[in-house]
Amino acid sequence: MQPSEALPTHALWYYENNPLPFEPWHWNDVRTRRLSNCYSYALNLRITNLTNFAPQPGQFGLPFLKYLLSQFIVTKKSLTRAAEADGLIKHDLARPVPPGYYLVALRYRPGFLFGDYHWYRLDRNAEGRYVWTHKPGSGKATDRDRSGKVIYDLSKAA
Secondary structure (H helix, E strand, C coil), X not given: CCCCCCCCCCEEEEECCCCEECCXXXXXXXXXXXXXXXXXXXXXXXXXXXXXXXXXXXXXXXXXXXHHHHHHEXXXXXXXXXXXXXXXXXXXXXXXXXXXXXXXXXXXECEECCXXXXXXXXXXXXXXCEEEEECCCCCCCECECXXXXXXXXXXXXX
16 A cells, blocks of 8 residues: 655654554653654654653664664764664665555754754554654654645655
């Protein structure tokens, strides 16, 4: 199954259900909201204890020093390497997403010390439509962009 909406050029897939239902209430209780971030949301890892809070790309799969370096030097290559080390697989836009997988997308601003990134995942909303959802930092999980519009096409999101 492949969504008809345009996909970002840097999309990945990760093993789980395909697609996930958008269930913000599962993520928006105070404890989960504060401890989970956009990456844990994209990976569907609901964080509820302080020992694992706010995971970052590469934390689960890279050696510690490489992981640390990847947090200071934000490039497409470093983020891709870190995400792949954690089990994400690059998505080839010419092929459908395999059964049992769902899409996550990465938007980033490259930089040394001042780079930044944010993760999204493709879910199905209550009407059964594909929608990009995300969890900004310690904020609430949402299917809306900064302007309050539902994110059907990530390339057009504010």
